[in-house]
Amino acid sequence: MIVGRRSEALTAYAFIFTSVFGFAVFVAIPAVRNVAISFTDWNLLSPPKAIGFRNYTMLFHDPVFWHGVKITVLYVLYQIPIQTLIAIFLGVMMARFAKSILLRGVVILPYLLPPVVGGLMGLWMLNPLIGIVNAAIVAVGIPRQPFLGSVHQALASVAGINIWQFAGFNALLFFAGIQTIPSSLYEAAGLDGASEWQMFWRVTVPLLRPVTAFVLITSVIGSFQVFATIAATTHGGPVNATRVLTWYMYEQAFQQNSMGYGAAISTALTVLLVAISLVQFMAFRTGKSELN
Amino acid sequence: MGDNERLGRRVRGFGRLDITPGKIAAWFALSVFVFISIFPVWWVVRTAFSSTSAIFKQYQSILPVGFTLTNFARVLGFVGTNQAIKEGGAGQTFDFLLSLRNSVIVSVLIVAGQVFFSSMAAYAFARLRFPFREQIFFIFVMGLLIPPIVTLIPNFVLIHNLGLLNTFAGIVAPDLLSSSFAVFFLRQFMLSVPHELEEVALLDGASRVRIYFSIVLPQVRGALVTLGIVVFFYAWNNFLWPYLVGRTPGTRVITAALEVFQSQVPQGGPDWTGLMAGTALAIVPSVVILIVGGRRVVESLQFSGMK
Numbered sequence: 327m328i329v330g331r332r333s334e335a336l337t338a339y340a341f342i343f344t345s346v347f348g349f350a351v352f353v354a355i356p357a358v359r360n361v362a363i364s365f366t367d368w369n370l371l372s373p374p375k376a377i378g379f380r381n382y383t384m385l386f387h388d389p390v391f392w393h394g395v396k397i398t399v400l401y402v403l404y405q406i407p408i409q410t411l412i413a414i415f416l417g418v419m420m421a422r423f424a425k426s427i428l429l430r431g432v433v434i435l436p437y438l439l440p441p442v443v444g445g446l447m448g449l450w451m452l453n454p455l456i457g458i459v460n461a462a463i464v465a466v467g468i469p470r471q472p473f474l475g476s477v478h479q480a481l482a483s484v485a486g487i488n489i490w491q492f493a494g495f496n497a498l499l500f501f502a503g504i505q506t507i508p509s510s511l512y513e514a515a516g517l518d519g520a521s522e523w524q525m526f527w528r529v530t531v532p533l534l535r536p537v538t539a540f541v542l543i544t545s546v547i548g549s550f551q552v553f554a555t556i557a558a559t560t561h562g563g564p565v566n567a568t569r570v571l572t573w574y575m576y577e578q579a580f581q582q583n584s585m586g587y588g589a590a591i592s593t594a595l596t597v598l599l600v601a602i603s604l605v606q607f608m609a610f611r612t613g614k615s616e617l618n
Numbered sequence: 619m620g621d622n623e624r625l626g627r628r629v630r631g632f633g634r635l636d637i638t639p640g641k642i643a644a645w646f647a648l649s650v651f652v653f654i655s656i657f658p659v660w661w662v663v664r665t666a667f668s669s670t671s672a673i674f675k676q677y678q679s680i681l682p683v684g685f686t687l688t689n690f691a692r693v694l695g696f697v698g699t700n701q702a703i704k705e706g707g708a709g710q711t712f713d714f715l716l717s718l719r720n721s722v723i724v725s726v727l728i729v730a731g732q733v734f735f736s737s738m739a740a741y742a743f744a745r746l747r748f749p750f751r752e753q754i755f756f757i758f759v760m761g762l763l764i765p766p767i768v769t770l771i772p773n774f775v776l777i778h779n780l781g782l783l784n785t786f787a788g789i790v791a792p793d794l795l796s797s798s799f800a801v802f803f804l805r806q807f808m809l810s811v812p813h814e815l816e817e818v819a820l821l822d823g824a825s826r827v828r829i830y831f832s833i834v835l836p837q838v839r840g841a842l843v844t845l846g847i848v849v850f851f852y853a854w855n856n857f858l859w860p861y862l863v864g865r866t867p868g869t870r871v872i873t874a875a876l877e878v879f880q881s882q883v884p885q886g887g888p889d890w891t892g893l894m895a896g897t898a899l900a901i902v903p904s905v906v907i908l909i910v911g912g913r914r915v916v917e918s919l920q921f922s923g924m925k
Contacts, residue, residue, distance in 0.1 A: 331747070337826045338746035345739035346754065348795025353761045356772035363771060370778060416651055423644050430916045431908055432652050435659065437919070438904040440855035442873040446880060446897050447658045450665065450890060456677035458661060494655060495919065502920050522640065551767055554857040557877050572767055579771055580862060592767045599765060 364589035374586070381590035390566065390574060391591065395598070397481060398570045402549045404485035410541060412493045417500025418530065430498060437495035441488075445558025448487035449474060480560050480567040487555055492548075496541050503537030504530060539610035543603055550599050571595045659901065665894035666690065673891055689895035693879075714896045716867055717875035721900075724789050724860060724871055725853040731794035732849050733842055739796075740804035741830050745816070755805075761798035766858075774862055788863045789871075793853065800845055807841035808834065844918040847911060851919075854903055872900045 364381055368374035385391050420429060436444065451459050452473035460470050473483045507530065515525045553572045556562065562569035562577065571591060579588025665673065669684030676683045691697050695713035742748070743755045773792050782788030811834055819829045835842070854872075861874040870878070876896055880888060908915050 334746055334826060335748035338742040338748040338751070341738040341742035341746070341830075342754070344735045345758075345796040345801060348735070348792075349758060349761055349798070351776075352773055352792040352796065353764060353769060353798070354757070356769035356776070357764050359772040359775075360768050363775070370775070415647070419644050419648050423641065424648060427913045427916060429648070429652065431912065432655050434916055434919060435905070435908060436655055438851055438855075438908060438915075439659075439901055440857065440873045440904075442855075442857050442876050443662075443897050443900055446876060446893060447662055449880070450894060451658060451661060456674055456890075458678065461678040490654065490658070494651075498916070498920050547765065551765060554873070557857065557861075558880060561881070575767065575771075576858075579774075585771055585775065589771050592771060596765055596768050 360589050361593055363585055364587075364593050366586040368585040369583040370585060371583075377586070381587050382594075384587065385590050385594060390569065391571075391594070393566055394569055394571045394574045394591075395594075397566070397568065398550060398572075398595070398598075401481055401485055401552065401568075401570055402546060404482050405488050405549050406542070406545055408485075409489045409493050409496065409545065410538075412489065413496035413541065414500050414534075414538075416493065416497035417504060418526065420497065420501045421504040425501075430501070433494035434498055435494070436491045439491070441491065441554035442558045444487050444491045445484075445555040448483065448490075448555070449559045452483055474559050475564060477564050477567045480564060484552070484555055484559060484568055487559075488549070488552065492545065496545060499541055500534065500537060503534050507533045535610065539606070543606050543610075546606065547599060547603060550595065550602075571598075659905075662894050662897050662901065665891060666898040668891055670889070670891045689891040690899075692889075693892045693896045693899075712875070712879060712892070712896070713867060714872065714875055714899055717870055717872040718899060720786075720864065720869055721854055721872040723786055724864075725850055727786065727790045728793045728853040729846050729849045731790065732797050732800050733846055735795055736797055736800035736845075737804050737808075737835065737838070737842060738830070739801045740808050741834055743801065744805045744808035745811075745834070746826065755801075758798050758801055762802070770858065770862075773859075777863055783863055784866045784869050786864075786869060789860050789869065792859070797849070800849065803845060804838065804841055807838045811837045844914070844921065847907065847915055847918045850907070851904065872896075876900060 363374070365376060365378060366374035367377045367380075416433065420433075451457050454460060454470065454472045454475050457473075459473070464470055472479060474480050511529050511533075512525055515529055520528065551572055552570060553576070556568050556570065556573050560568045562573045572595065575588045575591040575595065578584045578591060664680070664682050666689055667682040667685055667687070668679075669686045669688070672684035688697070693712050694715045743751060769792070777783060777788040777791065780788070782791065815833050815837070816829050819833055824832075856871075857873045857877070860871040861877065864870050864874065876893070879896060880893055911918075
């Protein structure tokens, strides 16, 4: 019996219909529409007014926008390097010394919590007066810190909260990556008299390149879109200290009701994001596969 | 015992029992990480069970001070406004019970929808032949590269124009019908279902639909559970979209409710114990799933990362 090609195709289209429909309506079309909206002045109560590039020229001259760019990039620089280093370190520790599932479960717990919760935990623990972190550092002689309440420390504090939240998950990715390295390589290095440290640099690090690339690219993309933590803690303040681009976009679109301007901000942020991802991608592409 | 074997054992798992300074340092570092990972969770719980008055005086105490359940009662809406203020509450009644219910509804809907619809699409891409199959799939995968901030405003506008603001339909719509990740993920698994199983059924005259439901789906059951877990966490922990679309108490999810609670700061300062009680409630599903699911959860997330 031959199953008709035609009926197979029909069945197939039926099967993919809802997914394709959903994709078109909520992903593909909006991606394009966002740019279209950025060329309008729209507050949702009245119809949109086409204004050409005016939003973008306003953006260009908007000091809060440029400050937002600076703050966003700074935030990513605060969070990602430290987070990745901790993750590699933790991943190697786990692969070498303690592969237990219990340990992995504990390490991944922060990642499973809502980012809003992470923010609230930070808000409470970093409280200048009755937070436990200040209680602890005062006990060892370090002066009390304002953390989230200070223009100088707020951004780093938010970054710290997110490092707490994501380092463990990334550590597991590195852990899984290390598992794929054949132990024969370590044995050979050991026979050559290599120390642990040398084995790390000459075997582990080069072979972890694809995992490192993946972790860096995805965590940078995520970091650029930080929002919930700020919503739970500083709301862009104190003053403009944590007014990252996502927050600025939210304020403009949903508090000031300027959908068009908000769309322009998100388009600008996306361009920035794509550019940085491409640079990262290129940087990792230039290496050869180390396994040869 | 040759050098090879000794070296082999040392580089693999636990190695021999000799205690080196390096090992001690490593175990110390790991213990520090474990402590740092867990302590904030404990701190939330400890604060949630402490009384509001004691919190300010004995803020360093590791254990709950003035152990009480009233914070939970207050935020779950079991207590009247005056009583709430007496306990140090902020003067507004809050109904986290309702918010929790809303989160459950939203999360279950999204998990059900994504698993159901994406698995069908994944099967079609994996096993059925039809024109433009590879091209359509390629476009799907490209969708993974689109950052959520890009679609936020247009989707909001769409939901607004459809009159679906403040409805569950509006909240779940973008995530319910489609997910590039889910389709990609499940397709990988469907590809490895043995052809023979389907061929036998085809020869017996079974329709593709029948084959899909009775043969293929059971085969990929594990992947479906894994996907369900990953999607549940995504849906439960999501903030910005449900916050924008669900603004009434009847549709506000727990993450949004927590933010609203935190930003309504009354004269005396935030109701910390109430806030922590609410936070503790929001954490419960994650912790429960982790404990019950254990190994499967950890490996699901590792796998989802490696996509």
